[in-house]
Amino acid sequence: MYLEEGDVAEIGLSSHRIFDASGQAVERPVHVSTLSNESMELGEYRHYMQKEIFEQPQALADTLEAVCYSQSLVPGIFGAEAAAAFSQVDSILILACGTSHHAGLVARYWLEEIAGLPCSVEIASEYRYRVSVANPKTLVVTVSQSGETADTLAALNHARAQGHTHTLSICNVPESALVRLSKLRMLTRAGPEIGVASTKAFTTQLAALFLLTLVLAKQRGRLNEEEEQRHLHDLRHLPSAVQAVLKLEPDIARLAENFADKHHALFLGRGLHYPIALEGALKLKEISYIHAEAYPAGELKHGPLALVDQDMPVIAVAPNDALLEKLKSNLQEVRARGGELYVFADAGTRFHSGEGVHLMQMPEHAGYLSPILHTIPLQLLAYYVALQKGTDVDKPRNLAKSVTVE
Ligand code: F6R
Numbered sequence: 001m002y003l004e005e006g007d008v009a010e011i012g013l014s015s016h017r018i019f020d021a022s023g024q025a026v027e028r029p030v031h032v033s034t035l036s037n038e039s040m041e042l043g044e045y046r047h048y049m050q051k052e053i054f055e056q057p058q059a060l061a062d063t064l065e066a067v068c069y070s071q072s073l074v075p076g077i078f079g080a081e082a083a084a085a086f087s088q089v090d091s092i093l094i095l096a097c098g099t100s101h102h103a104g105l106v107a108r109y110w111l112e113e114i115a116g117l118p119c120s121v122e123i124a125s126e127y128r129y130r131v132s133v134a135n136p137k138t139l140v141v142t143v144s145q146s147g148e149t150a151d152t153l154a155a156l157n158h159a160r161a162q163g164h165t166h167t168l169s170i171c172n173v174p175e176s177a178l179v180r181l182s183k184l185r186m187l188t189r190a191g192p193e194i195g196v197a198s199t200k201a202f203t204t205q206l207a208a209l210f211l212l213t214l215v216l217a218k219q220r221g222r223l224n225e226e227e228e229q230r231h232l233h234d235l236r237h238l239p240s241a242v243q244a245v246l247k248l249e250p251d252i253a254r255l256a257e258n259f260a261d262k263h264h265a266l267f268l269g270r271g272l273h274y275p276i277a278l279e280g281a282l283k284l285k286e287i288s289y290i291h292a293e294a295y296p297a298g299e300l301k302h303g304p305l306a307l308v309d310q311d312m313p314v315i316a317v318a319p320n321d322a323l324l325e326k327l328k329s330n331l332q333e334v335r336a337r338g339g340e341l342y343v344f345a346d347a348g349t350r351f352h353s354g355e356g357v358h359l360m361q362m363p364e365h366a367g368y369l370s371p372i373l374h375t376i377p378l379q380l381l382a383y384y385v386a387l388q389k390g391t392d393v394d395k396p397r398n399l400a401k402s403v404t405v406e
Contacts, residue, residue, distance in 0.1 A: 001028040002175045031175070039191050047393045049195035049287070053379050054246060057239035059200040060372075062189035063207050068236045073228060075215050078168060079184040085166050086219050089139040092119040093164075095127055095155040096143040097403070099198040099282060100205060104143050105275035106371045107209035114368070115217040124155035125406075134162035141212070142169045145193060145201035146402040147176020154406075156181055170208045172201050186212065195394045196401050197287050199379050202279065203372050207238070210369065234369055244363040245376040252377055255342065255358060256384030259290065262313055266304060266339075267294040267378075269317035270327050276317050276371045280378030287386040287396050297330035308339040315381070317374050320346035320365040344377050346370070 003009060006021025007028070020026045045051035061068070066077055075082035092111050094104035104121040111119040122130075124142070128151060140159045144152045147169065156167060156178065169182035172190050179185050188204035214231055217223040223231075259265070265284060269277030274296040281292035295304050297316070308314065314334045318327055328351075331341055335356055342358045345351040346365040353359040366373050386393045 001030055003028065005177060035192060040194070046387075047195065047383070048193075049197055049199060049379075049383055049393050052193055052195050052199045053376070053383065055191065056200045056203050056376065057243045057246070059188075059190040059204050060207050060242060061239040062191075063204040064211070064235050064238065065189070067211060067232065071232075073211070073215050073218055073232070075219060077211065078186050078215065082168075082184050082215075083219070085139070085184060086216055088137060089166055089216070090117070090137040091135060091139070092117050092141060093138050093159070094119065094121040094141045094143060095124045095152060095159065096121075097124050097149050097151050099202045099279060100143040100145060100149075100152070102275045102279040102282070103202055103205040103209060104141070105278070106206055106272060107141075107213065109272045110210060110213040110368060111216070114213050114222065115220060116222050117216060117220075122155075124149070125151035128154040128158045132162070134159070134164055136163055136165060138164060139166045139168060140164045141209075142167070142178055142182065143171075143205055143209070144169070144176070144178050145172045145188075145190075145198055145205070147171040147173045147178035148402050148404050149178075150404050150406050153177055153181065168212075170205055170212075172204070194401075196396055196399050197283055197379075197382070197393075199283075203242070203375055206372050206375075207235070210235070231368075234367060238366075238369055238372065241364065241366055241369075241373055242376060245373050246380075248360060248362075248377055249380055251360060252380040253384045253387075255360065256381055256388055258340075258342075258358070259288070259313060259381075259385040260388040262290055262311065264307070264312055265290055265292040266307065266312055266314045267292060267317070268297040268300070268314060268327075268330065268334075269294070269374075270297050270323040270330075271321065272368075272371055273317040273319055273321075273374055276374050276378065277315075279375060280315060280317070280381070283379055283382035284385060286399060287382055287393055288389050288391055289397075290385065290389075297327050300330055300333055305333060305337065308334055308337040310338045310340060312339055313342055314339045315342045315378070316344065317378075318343050318345040318349055318351060319362075319370045319374060320348045321370070324349055342381075344374060 168184040267277035277294035281294040
């Protein structure tokens with residue numbers, strides 16, 4: 001039974017009662033779950049987080065199913081009214097919290113570059129209390145794994161109260177409050193995520209946001225047939241590309257041993273991969289309790305370089321993209337201060353392991369989809385560092401899976 005806003009349920013061994021917000025006893029319809037027992041069982045894995053990291057190829061394939069079997073992209077994947085709504089939209093506002101907010105930060109690069117739409121991304125708990133200038137032509141996109149995060153729901157209500165009418169939610173839970181509140185929706189099909197640290201929910205959110213970008217770009221005449229087919233091809237290849245990255249697990253487990261006695265870590269990325277550095281830092285801090293921060297690598301010299309010494313591991317996300325040479329010179333600055341580097345580099349980037357440089361070679365460069373691939377080793381790193389530290393991986397202290405209170 002899905003509870004309505006304000007409902008309270010009393011559950012006994014053989015009975016239950018539900019009261020609505022005014023205290024009246026009410027009945028709510030029963031839905032029979034289609035989830036298989038298997039999706040809730042650990043199977044061969046030690047923790048749900050590990051299982052969920054390894055479920056990512058399937059979760060992505062499921063999320064992309066409708067698109068991968070079709071020959072072209074249609075707005076209908078976001079709802080029957082999407083085509084009409086998208087044709088009126090001149091900008092995007094993404095609202096989310098935590099990991100979902102990081103997905104929004106990646107999407108901003110895609111939406112501006114590929115679809116040519118101005119995009120802002122706001123932390124929902126801040127937006128809800130900010131006096132902002134509403135543009136009725138903005139598409140408000142809320143991103144949430146659970147669809148029950150109080151701040152994200154309040155931010156959506158705040159946006160609506162300010163006059164925003166175009167609303168879209170990207171969510172993993174079909175019947176959630178967020179989905180019910182939004183006009184348009186795209187469901188990620190990651191399956192239940194039990195580990196508190198979000199993994200497969202994040203990468204499927206990215207896949208959904210990339211689809212949104214492509215659909216908007218096409219509708220705005222910014223995607224020709226050849227480009228559309230190329231993107232579709234890359235999306236079809238994504239699950240097997242993720243599978244290839246997961247093979248790095250044993251190497252990352254070994255690398256993680258170096259972090260057991262560390263108290264701080266610095267994550268660096270540039271451009272599209274700066275939000276991935278943020279996500280890597282969040283994963284590490286929430287499950288291993290190591291203090292971690294992320295910076296766009298170009299910001300190093302504006303402050304954080306002062307922190308770098310031999311006790312500060314510096315983790316770099318190094319895709320083979322246009323900013324590679326800039327990143328390399330940023331990393332030289334780290335080495336020159338004695339910082340120990342852990343570089344997750346694409347093929348062809350010509351990084352070499354050596355004194356103070358640990359190289360983790362990624363199989364390929366995935367272009368616009370690269371942030372999805374680069375997320376995987378950082379999830380694994382956080383997981384194996386947490387094992388080293390002996391923390392409760394699936395239920396880190398002080399955190400809840402669904403943050404339904406402010
Ligand atoms: C981090 C994590 C949280 C959530 C955040 C929002 O691993 O899981 O930062 O991303 O609490 O939750 P949702 O996506 O359910 O709105």
